[in-house]
Each structure stands twice: as structure tokens, then as C-alpha cells.
Amino acid sequence: MQSPPVPTFPESVPPAAAPLVGGYRLGALIGRGSIGDVHVATEPVTGQQVAIKLLRPVSDASDDERSLARQRFLAEAETARLLNHPDIVRVLAAGDDHGRAWMAMELLGGCDLERYTRPARLLPEPVVLRLTERLACALAFAHSRGVVHRDVKPANVLVDWSSGRVTLTDFGIARAAGAESTRTGIVLGTPVYMAPEQLAGGLADVRGDLYAFGVLLFQLLTGRLPHESHSLGDLLRQVANEPAPDLRQLRPDLPAALADLVAQLLDKSPARRPRDAQAVADALAQVAAALRVPPAQSGPMSRG
CATH class of the missing domain: 1.10.510.10 (Transferase(Phosphotransferase) domain 1)
Structure with a gap:
């Protein structure tokens, strides 16, 4: 994955109008993980930039399976938050926003x-x-x-x-x-x-x-x-x-x-x-x- 770009928006969609997820202003798509899409995002008050992973919906999964996937994603995000190591990505927060599970991580370059x-x-x-x-x-x-x-x-x-x-x-x-x-x-x-x-x-x-x-x-x-x-x-x-x-x-x-x-x-x-x-x-x-x-x-x- 290349160094994450600074998010840009068309003139008709100013950054302030970009969607909020978990209190973060969602920006450009910067990658796709095994089970989710990763966007750069900004905390509106502090201006801190993070990487937000959104759990990708599975089209052929049942409602129960989707619910279980969200529960697992959030539980495992909480587990990942315990891994405080210099060579492991830091998970900052996680939650469920209108049925869409998300995870905020440090934004990495390289x-x-x-x-x-x-x-x-x-x-x-x-x-x-x-x-x-x-x-x-x-x-x-x-x-x-x-x-x-x-x-x-x-x-x-x-x-x-x-x-x-x-x-x-x-x-x-x-x-x-x-x-x-x-x-x-x-x-x-x-x-x-x-x-x-x-x-x-x-x-x-x-x-x-x-x-x-x-x-x-x-x-x-x-x-x-x-x-x-x-x-x-x-x-x-x-x-x-x-x-x-x-x-x-x-x-x-x-x-x-x-x-x-x-x-x-x-x-x-x-x-x-x-x-x-x-x-x-x-x-x-x-x-x-x-x-x-x-x-x-x-x-x-x-x-x-």
C-alpha cells in the first residue's frame, strides 16, 4: 500500500459534507483488506488523521450471519487494541455506526x-x-x-x-x-x-x-x-x-x-x-x- 494520500473531494462535496463514521470525517479510499475497505479519515475537532476500516457487507450472507460478523469484528478489534507493540499497527477505537462496524487505526506511510x-x-x-x-x-x-x-x-x-x-x-x-x-x-x-x-x-x-x-x-x-x-x-x-x-x-x-x-x-x-x-x-x-x-x-x- 502506498503512502495514504490526503483526501480530496469534488467541489460539490466539500470535506465538511463528507460522511461521519464514529465521529471521524470519512475521506478517500486507500486500501482494501481481507474483510473491509480502508479510508483515510479526520477527527473534526483535532484534525488528527487516521485510517478507518469499514466491515464490508457480504451480499449472500443472512441477517444473522451479518450480525455475527459485526459482533466478531468489534470483539476482535477490541482484542487488537491490547497489542501495544512498535511493530504492530495501533488500533485506536472501534464501534458500530448504524449497523456498519468500523475500526480506527493509526495512519501509516510507506x-x-x-x-x-x-x-x-x-x-x-x-x-x-x-x-x-x-x-x-x-x-x-x-x-x-x-x-x-x-x-x-x-x-x-x-x-x-x-x-x-x-x-x-x-x-x-x-x-x-x-x-x-x-x-x-x-x-x-x-x-x-x-x-x-x-x-x-x-x-x-x-x-x-x-x-x-x-x-x-x-x-x-x-x-x-x-x-x-x-x-x-x-x-x-x-x-x-x-x-x-x-x-x-x-x-x-x-x-x-x-x-x-x-x-x-x-x-x-x-x-x-x-x-x-x-x-x-x-x-x-x-x-x-x-x-x-x-x-x-x-x-x-x-x-x-
């Missing part, structure tokens, strides 16, 4: 990591190691607070090179670990990043986030996904039955320890994946240390 998953735009390995170590630490913090993200992917990680911020975003479908899964007419997660057990209908837990993290890491290092298909059915079959390609075959220049870590993250069996996100962060730090990469920390970063 771009998302999707930009760097193409072969021609891959980041240098030291930068990938620093970024993903910090991301793993952010996941570890969320997990330690009992929150599973369930949609870890490059599009949900923002990096601002000027400020050095790496921010995990879009906790709109996060839930408390072990919480009961319910049907709401919403697809929870992005299939290509979902672990085999999730695609089979199992409960999303910490190990599912680690699998998605493995897909993200694989992409940043190779410029491709571990499983690809134009057919959803064939994609699901691959994820369920075919091992991910060996990173060493695609990038023989990378350290064996890094290839082994990616293979563990993408293991079909949750029990054979790393025990937790902190263990992943520690493993990435060890690889970085072997390559003499400076420790990951908040602050300005270079793309190499």
Missing part, C-alpha cells in the same frame, strides 16, 4: 511488502533477515497475548524506509487463540497463505501463523509462491499433498540454515513446525549473525 515479492524487486538477503526477524518478534508478542493473526502475508506488512518502521497490519480477522470458529459468510484468510490444516477446516492457531510466515519468507527470498495454480482446487490439492520446493534448489546461494528454517515453517504437520514465533525470530537472528548482518532493531533501515 509501502507493503507485496512490492518486494517480484523477482525483479527482491530485497537483499540482509534486509529480508532484519525485516522478518522483527515481524517474527511482533507475531511472538501477539501470540503471547493470546491473539492469532490468521492472515499473515506481504500485503499486510508495511515498511517505511525513512522512519525504519515495519508494521504488521490487518488484524481484522484475528481472534483469541483457541476461540471457537463460526461461519459468517466471510472467507477467513488468504488461501495461498493458509496452512493445510486450516484449508481442511481445522482451527487456526499459532502454527497456522507460522506456516503463513513461511510462505511470506519464501516469497521474499525467491519471488514466487511455494504453491501456485490458476485453479483453486489444484492449489488446495498442492498445499495438502505436495511438499514445498526446496529453497536450495531455487537459491543455492542462501545459507543452509535459512533453507532448513523455511522448510520447517512450511511443513505439512503443525507439530513439525517451529515451536513458536520467538523461536523463528531467534533462528533468523542466528542466520543474520553468521552473515554478519547488524541486529534487527527499530530505526532507519536501508534497502541495501
Whole structure:
């Protein structure tokens, strides 16, 4: 996602006439998340700009399903507000405005990591190691607070090179670990990043986030996904039955320890994946240390 633009309005619709949501003046659309649309918005009294996510209605859902979706969205927004970490987006407020659930978050600059998953735009390995170590630490913090993200992917990680911020975003479908899964007419997660057990209908837990993290890491290092298909059915079959390609075959220049870590993250069996996100962060730090990469920390970063 690019740096959010300052909202503009046609002359016939001055900013003061823009709709209010939760007390914020709604502005330009700046992105679309997994379950909602994101607008820049302004608090009229203070002038503070925020990002507002509006829960997207599901056309074929029943009234009960829509009501349940709103309840879940608001409950999970409240959960996300508890995640006070420098590399996790801050949720400022949430509510229901005339039946439309909304969530106000800090407005972030920079771009998302999707930009760097193409072969021609891959980041240098030291930068990938620093970024993903910090991301793993952010996941570890969320997990330690009992929150599973369930949609870890490059599009949900923002990096601002000027400020050095790496921010995990879009906790709109996060839930408390072990919480009961319910049907709401919403697809929870992005299939290509979902672990085999999730695609089979199992409960999303910490190990599912680690699998998605493995897909993200694989992409940043190779410029491709571990499983690809134009057919959803064939994609699901691959994820369920075919091992991910060996990173060493695609990038023989990378350290064996890094290839082994990616293979563990993408293991079909949750029990054979790393025990937790902190263990992943520690493993990435060890690889970085072997390559003499400076420790990951908040602050300005270079793309190499």
C-alpha cells in the first residue's frame, strides 16, 4: 500500500459534507483488506488523521450471519487494541455506526511488502533477515497475548524506509487463540497463505501463523509462491499433498540454515513446525549473525 494520500473531494462535496463514521470525517479510499475497505479519515475537532476500516457487507450472507460478523469484528478489534507493540499497527477505537462496524487505526506511510515479492524487486538477503526477524518478534508478542493473526502475508506488512518502521497490519480477522470458529459468510484468510490444516477446516492457531510466515519468507527470498495454480482446487490439492520446493534448489546461494528454517515453517504437520514465533525470530537472528548482518532493531533501515 502506498503512502495514504490526503483526501480530496469534488467541489460539490466539500470535506465538511463528507460522511461521519464514529465521529471521524470519512475521506478517500486507500486500501482494501481481507474483510473491509480502508479510508483515510479526520477527527473534526483535532484534525488528527487516521485510517478507518469499514466491515464490508457480504451480499449472500443472512441477517444473522451479518450480525455475527459485526459482533466478531468489534470483539476482535477490541482484542487488537491490547497489542501495544512498535511493530504492530495501533488500533485506536472501534464501534458500530448504524449497523456498519468500523475500526480506527493509526495512519501509516510507506509501502507493503507485496512490492518486494517480484523477482525483479527482491530485497537483499540482509534486509529480508532484519525485516522478518522483527515481524517474527511482533507475531511472538501477539501470540503471547493470546491473539492469532490468521492472515499473515506481504500485503499486510508495511515498511517505511525513512522512519525504519515495519508494521504488521490487518488484524481484522484475528481472534483469541483457541476461540471457537463460526461461519459468517466471510472467507477467513488468504488461501495461498493458509496452512493445510486450516484449508481442511481445522482451527487456526499459532502454527497456522507460522506456516503463513513461511510462505511470506519464501516469497521474499525467491519471488514466487511455494504453491501456485490458476485453479483453486489444484492449489488446495498442492498445499495438502505436495511438499514445498526446496529453497536450495531455487537459491543455492542462501545459507543452509535459512533453507532448513523455511522448510520447517512450511511443513505439512503443525507439530513439525517451529515451536513458536520467538523461536523463528531467534533462528533468523542466528542466520543474520553468521552473515554478519547488524541486529534487527527499530530505526532507519536501508534497502541495501
